[in-house]
Amino acid sequence: MSDITHDHHDHRPSGWKRWAYSTNHKDIGTMYLVLSMVAAIIGGAASILMRAELHEPGIQFITDPQFYNVLVTAHGFIMVFFVVMPALIGGFGNWFIPLMIGTPDMAFPRMNNVSFWLVAAALILLVIAGFIDGGAGTGWTVYPPLSSADYHPGMAVDFGILALHLAGASSILGAINFITTIINMRAPGMTFHRMPLFIWAMLLTAFLLLLAIPVLAGALTMLLTDRNFGTAFFAPDGGGDPVLWQHLFWFFGHPEVYIMILPAFGIISEIVSTFSKKPIFGYLGMAYAMTSIGVVGFVVWAHHMYTMGFNVETRAYFTLATMVIAVPTGIKIFSWLATMWGGSIKFDTPMLYSMGFIFLFVVGGVTGVTLANAGVDMAFHDTYFVVAHFHYVLSISALFSMYAGFYYWLGKMSGKRYPEWLGRLQFWVTFVGVNLLFFPQHFAGMAGMPRRIIDYPDAYAGWNMVSSWGAYVSAVGGILFFVVLYKTLTSNVKADANEWGVGATTLEWTVDSPAPFHTHEVTPNVAPEPAE
């Protein structure tokens, strides 16, 4: 297939212009991935600082509690908006949507460039927000009145708002680009019901972004005018209501968690199918399970607000609606297992990470069912149980899908094969680390330990110490990842065009490794053989 690519067409600009002015989906994808790694170092450092502070009861080294709150906030924002989203959506989305649907590039290449640079600017603004005027210590939920001008004077919160505005604008542009590309530019024969599940996931994610981000943008603007121009949308003394913010934030915030996990579903589906050497089990069920998760995800937001004083009927509704999501989620888990069932599986690093993902996601999923119940949530809300829950089901699951996708596609992106044993070692270190890190937090939370605190009653010391050790082990896993990356990029072990064998049936494996600057210049035809 590599004869399709014409190298003489490759008049790519060189030097910094190649990157700064890039309209190439692969280069932009690479820039997103690099940005994600840079942000991961910042956000990861913040989390290690927090865990080191929480290693023992009492204040260790963060003498200003506001700084702890700033770390919590910065860590949450950076991980969500600048690590997970850029890697899964901007990075893998840009790289592999065109490759997998058989088109040369995204629909709007220049808009793609704008999307990236907006995120880069947003990251800078957000980091600045952490350092000026005492920083923003509001938590990633930015609840007023704590985030209002009375309690966070200074410009930190305003910088944070602007950062999110830019990141949001970038996401909306990216979503338009993805939707247009996927709907209009698929190779002939690739009907909706024959798209790879990764493409399904990215399409749904783009729709969620398009519908959820504007709500966040509106809320942020209202907060900005409350803070600076004397409006009182969220200020009770001006006739406003702090609870309005919570509704707006979580109307965005709950879909946001699916924005992070749907792409992960897509990646895991591709990898599980490839390594089992089997087509995905229950393909349509998988696609429509994701669709229904996306749709129902818009009507469950107030399960984050069970303690704010709703009337009981509202809480009953949100409890029942939230529980509904467990059904399509179960379908996904069992379909992955059924895909593996009867397979001939090679447990290379991407597959290890995928199995790790399934385990973590199930553990976080069942605690999610617990938390869905407004009655029981009285015992759990805002405790470390919730921190454990969302890191399992979302944060670390998403991280595992990023690692999985990286190992899976590194050969395609770089043309080099990563050292397998080092990859597996990196997996095991990380897997042990994150479980040591987050499992004990269930216990601390059940015993009553609140989240977002710099210091805790001495009785919680035991589990917190274990958790902190887990964080250090996870950090070693993170460092090992960069070692793998360095070793791979500097090695001379070439990756084959299709390094995973007969199971890898999607179109990106039909082009060379590394994927040439321009691909699919001749549109592949994927119409089914007449025999079928």
Next chain:
Amino acid sequence: MKKNSNLLSKIYQKFSSLVSLSVASICLLWTQVSHAAEPTPWQWYFQSPATPVMEQIIEFHNLMFFVEVGIVLLVLGLMVYIVVKFNSKANPEPTKTTHNTALEVLWTVIPIVILIVFAVPSMKLLFFMEKAQNPEMTLKVTGNQWYWSYQYPDNGNFEFDSNIIPDEDIKPGQRRLLEVDNQVVLPVNTEIKVLLTARDVMHNWAVPAFGIKMDTIPGRINETWVKVTKIGTYYGQCSELCGVAHSRMPIAVKVVSKEDFKKWLKKAKSEFASSDDNEVLKLAQFKKSK
């Protein structure tokens, strides 16, 4: 056919008795081990309940807990089986199965059934927690940066503040970060309506042993209720990020007999000026500081 269903029901009975037995023994274990209404080192389960609400929360949670542990173990077991049986060495030829309607229906329907089994007690619990039946008195809780104020509207309307005892003043035997100067005092076995609000930012009044966790929001008054069935002192912490000293605004509730409560009221009324005077005082201070 008959025989079959008999066998099934026997297995079911065995299983359910096993589950309830283990639930019961674990319940026993933790109520006996930790009678304290405060966290204990290496504690991994709930604090022992002191209200009917918390008892029901725990009971309902146990139902879910066992099913959920079962689900995790099932998935883990299947994964181990897959690793052993379907690795490329053990199984060089993959099957081509991509559909099994019966299986797909099953793993859709069984979760639905489980969720319905959860939803019924969940709704019962929720509606039970909602409102006191016959509240005999009212406690008003106000969150402030960074202390709590308590007010007894139908017992003379006096109000007092409850501040953390700083680390350096903690005496041996006292609990760091949980102990306050003025504990809020409540009578045992009394249905108490709790009204909650805040003066500055949001806080959250939470006492794990009571199964209470309610946001205090400026401009709003929230309502919940509590009926403590055991005399003792109960500890909790603010559970909504409220700024710099969020980790330093504990809640300590002293639950006493009804007689002791009456005695305490008398003392407290004279000790803490009525809240009306307080307001005047506060206004004066406010004006002065302006």
